[in-house]
Amino acid sequence: MEAVGRLAGVSQVTVSRALSDPAKVSPATMARIREAIELTGYVPNALAGALASNRSKLVSALVPSITNVVYSSMIQAFAAGMRDSGYQIMLSETGFTPTEEEELVAAHLSRRPDAMLLTGIHHSARTRRMLLGASIPVVEVWDITDSPIDLCVGFSHIETGRAVADFAYEAGHRRAGVVSAGDERARRRIDAFSERFTQRSGVAVGQALFPAQASLECGRNGLSRLIDEQGLRDGLVFCSSDLLAHGVLIEAQARGLSVPGEIAVIGFGDQDFGAWTTPAITTVRVDRAAFGHAAAQALLHRFEGRTDGASVIDLGFEIVRRGSA
Amino acid sequence: MEAVGRLAGVSQVTVSRALSDPAKVSPATMARIREAIELTGYVPNALAGALASNRSKLVSALVPSITNVVYSSMIQAFAAGMRDSGYQIMLSETGFTPTEEEELVAAHLSRRPDAMLLTGIHHSARTRRMLLGASIPVVEVWDITDSPIDLCVGFSHIETGRAVADFAYEAGHRRAGVVSAGDERARRRIDAFSERFTQRSGVAVGQALFPAQASLECGRNGLSRLIDEQGLRDGLVFCSSDLLAHGVLIEAQARGLSVPGEIAVIGFGDQDFGAWTTPAITTVRVDRAAFGHAAAQALLHRFEGRTDGASVIDLGFEIVRRGSA
DNA sequence: TTGTACGCGTTATCAA
DNA sequence: TTGATAACGCGTACAA
Secondary structure (H helix, E strand, C coil), X not given: CHHHHHHXXXXXXXXXXXXXXXXXXXXXHHHHHHHHHHHHCXXXXXXXXXXXXXXXXXXXXXXXXXXXXXXXXXXXXXXHHHHCCCCEEXXXXXXXXXXXXXXXXXXXXXXXXXXXXXXXXXXXXXXXXXXXXXXXXXXXXXXXXXXXXXXXXXXXHHHHHHHXXXXXXXXCCCCEEEEECCCHHHHHHHHHHHHHHHHHHCCCCEEEECCCCCCHHHHHHHHHHHHHHCCCCCEEEEECCHHHHHHHHHHHHHCCCCXXXXXXXXXXXXXXXXXXXXXXXXXXXXXXXXXXXXXXXHHHHHHCCCCCCCCEEECCCEEECCCCC | CHHHHHHHCCCHHHHHHHHHCHHHCCHHHHHHHHHHHHHHCCCXXXXXXXXXXXXXXXXXXXXXXXXXXXXXXXXHHHHHXXXXXXXXXXXXXXXXXXXXXXXXXXXXXXXXXXXXXXXXXXXXXXXXXXXXXXXXXXXXXXXXXXCCCCEEEECCHHHHHHHHHHHHHHCCCCCEEEEECCCHHHHHHHHHHHHHHHHHHCCCCEEEECCCCCCHHHHHHHHHHHHHHCCCCCEEEEECCHHHHHHHHHHHHHCCCCCCCCEEEECCCCCHHHHCCCCCCEEEECCHHHHHHHHHHXXXXXXXXXXXXXXXXXXXXXXXXXXXC
């Protein structure tokens, strides 16, 4: 910056101003500075800028998995929204446990982000303490709670489970099972489904729970367990993701069971492929991009000093009825 | 740090040393410092550290799309490899054009990353100049070239296209078409396929090229174009991704065409679902995680000052024969 | 519209 | 093993 200034015949401060607020510099000097920048190939040092101004223009985002499209599409929208205002995203994967998250929060906080996006509402005590201590806006997405750390954008997993149970019961199903991966939020949907379904039908709901991440394999094994070990027949299977639902579909096909006649299936997430399986997968749709956008807007409002607007934004969900149930 | 030092009865410098090189501080002071850190809830300022040391422990990664699992799984492996050595990743999406990439490179460079990962080998002149000017290690992934900016990890798209053409010809196919999305690397595979196939069979290869990103919809429309507009019958269709191949499969089914009898299909990328469609999709597998790992290792070697080791790493590809061709 | 002086929170260098 | 001092490259007063 010093060098650019010399070349343009001005001081370092003027160059700084030219870059941060062009209106405060005369057109003539502005032109000379531009030229000098071009000539020197000057690239600003955002590290120094952030240190001096105490604003990094960086926002941290922590998601369970970056390869899972339900999270990455949310982040895509979030990043787009923040980028329009000049913010850059630092993205990391937390896995599905609060302890992995804790270390990452500390690591991210040391980079002095201007805000942080977290997935889910369950965080360790130390995580909450660090976040509070950093005194930056925090938005928790993909879930809602009455007591957010700060901001919150998502939907109710419990309401989702109940709505699916009602949907299933009202469609005439009287037996049911669930297949779920090892995700705490998925479990909450599944449990709410089971409770409500049992309440209405009077029969217990079979369970096939897997500790690992969802896969087609899990889905196939899940249906096998429900049928072979728990005697499920002529019932509905609620899965914690469309991927699992697809696996159930495949296993049903392999066993010569008709869908939805003998086994009905409901997934979650409305992934692209779900509309194209045979039969197409009935599922729960949540607007992932909307989560990302809403989270970005909420943070940007905070940056503008506005404290109006809801701190908990429930974007809801929608059951998409297709062929599988 | 100042405050922590006071509480521990030492100077700020000693705290800095305790954090960066515990061996250079006596066990007794170390304990007191730890305690003081605990008490104050001190979180180091990596911005200041980076400014002073000229090493940010940050690595930039630029990929065309974060929602595309072929890239995100590569980044997952890359991030894991770098994290083990204390590096954090700044990830951004470039889209598929060099101009979008250019802005992002400048933005990332201003954060003073210790290295940069780029997808592909085609970059604007200004991008290359900025990168060279930053004098940091750069690794280009997902492709190979004889003249990398610095490091390079990937496979040959041209060899891939030729190998698929040979595979198709040798499997007895004498007519062919291609369906491709608007990705430059995809086009190179497709073009190499077409050239080789025509060379061996003597017949021209039909084309359905889409400017947008791949989708099932594109796949369906692609097969329609090949059949309705270009008269493809009893031939093989090479797609630039498994998603497109799946779309072709669906369209073939909708038209009552047998696969691979009347229409054979080959995809690219070996995505999870490909093994479970009916029939399963014959595809080209590249080891995405290996790309990420190799890129991380190559950079870490550079950081250690080692200049041995290949600067161009060809990890190859493999044709996976399944039901669709 | 421009410049001077100072501080942001670390690491590096040197001396004790 | 520890401490004093000087950078690192910028933004923010404040003054001119």
